[in-house]
Amino acid sequence: MTALQGLRVLDLSRVLAGPWASQTLADLGANVIKIERPEGGDDTRGWGPPWLEREDGDHGEAGESAYFLCSNRGKRSIRVDMRSSEGQKRLKDIAKSADVLIENFKVGAAARFALDYESLSRENPRLIYCSITGFGQTGPLAARPGYDFLVQAMGGLMSVTGAPDGQPGGGPQKVGVALTDIMTGLYANVGILAALAERERSGLGQQVDLALLDVTAATLANQASNYLVGGITPQRLGNAHPNIVPYQSFQAQDREFIVAVGNDTQFARLATLLGQPALAQDPRFAKNADRVAHRDTLIPLLADCFAQRDASHWLAELESAGIPAGPINTIAEALNEPQLLAREMIVDLPHPDNEDLRVVGSPIKLSRTPVTYTRPPPRLGEHDGDLMLDPWGDG
Structure with missing residues (x-):
């Protein structure tokens, strides 16, 4: 049946x-x-x-x-x-x-x-x-x-x-x-x-x-709601997210990959993993709303860290720490996952x-x-x- x-x-x-x-x-x-x-x-x-x-x-x-x-x-x-x-x-x-x-x-x-x-x-x-x-x-x-x-x-x-x-x-x-x-x-x-x-x-x-x-x-989901609730006309952010930070692609030493931090606990683990635990205590970055407001300051700091090693290193470390991350696959790579x-x-x-x-x-x-x-x-x-x-x- x-x-x-x-x-x-x-x-x-x-x-x-x-x-x-x-x-x-x-x-x-x-x-x-x-x-x-x-x-x-x-x-x-x-x-x-x-x-x-x-x-x-x-x-x-x-x-x-x-x-x-x-x-x-x-x-x-x-x-x-x-x-x-x-x-x-x-x-x-x-x-x-x-x-x-x-x-x-x-x-x-x-x-x-x-x-x-x-x-x-x-x-x-x-x-x-x-x-x-x-x-x-x-x-x-x-x-x-x-x-x-x-x-x-x-x-x-x-x-x-x-x-x-x-x-x-x-x-x-x-x-x-x-x-x-x-x-x-x-x-x-x-x-x-x-x-x-x-x-x-x-x-x-x-x-x-x-x-x-x-x-x-x-x-349009959250983008439409951002306008209807907050009066904000959403703009293009490339691979970044309008409501969550950090939730975007980063350039490693060899290629780009994705980091998708969904909550403050994950961000604290990320800061520790990168050898920058103080970032999670900084009032500019401690809460997601703060990170959204100060993304232009935070993202370059994270980008400098990620640029030091290959993507494979970071993906393994991020997985071990329970932080969502992944490669940017081609169609061929995706269909062979x-x-x-x-x-x-x-x-x-x-x-x-x-x-x-x-x-x-x-x-x-x-x-x-x-x-x-x-x-x-x-x-x-x-x-x-x-x-x-x-x-x-x-x-």
Whole structure:
């Protein structure tokens, strides 16, 4: 048994936020049908290189892009032209027996095909209909298209990401992955599962309205609260933290590493480790609020100490002292971390084009109904035949 066994999900979404949501549901056991355009399918199939190298040694655009592979495992792919009346009828028929539908059309576009919530819920009142857009179903910007990069900028995330103005490389930066898309996919899952739980009481479905801009605002967390509570407009601090000191990167003799002191006791241990126990008694540094106020004085003192030895020395010493610290890994180093490997976060998922496909697995660990990896990301239209038989099959 899996946690979501028997749940039927019709995925009309593309690119990342919607597919990320449906992939998570598939990992948890849901039966997910991915609907794709006959010509080219999901946009991300063409977002390479790199491409999955095929067993015959061929690769390139005939294969699957690495981007597509990251967010579409566990699904079946069926090609449907929803611009045609036949395609619209097929989708309506599938939606009649779906538990969940995920879409990321522009506001109003689904209604042109009679695939909107109002139309489909008349035939299937138990349907959970999740709509993902840049700006939501309401408001003055609802009709505008929205992309992760654009919304990271508009939502304030870029304003607190990157080095301060006047420093080398200073200026606003986007996060290195499409984090707003991914977080929107995760919030979509929360909304979908909440609606499913409520359906157990009422017997009725509902629409779940997710906006990238809303999610960006919600995930500003302490930075948004710093403004709303303290009237402070947060600024970029590079790798430093606005509310905790020292909580940043330091340059050792050979390379940078991270120190994350979370409380005053840890700071006292750090001061002792560095041979500067008096720092913890100094009224400028004894409490975190004092350290925040005097960071410009404290940080150079700590930096001078850390610059005397290699990062490996400091990381070993900090671990022994119970002070959170770690290396700044490359992606390759991170994905080969023994801890991630022990947690089975890198999964072998043989693909029809290459049996050696490996993907990053789900971080969700359930004790009785663990996640499963039953299908590799599908080739375009791989399961078209299912549409002519039973589109849902046995999951």
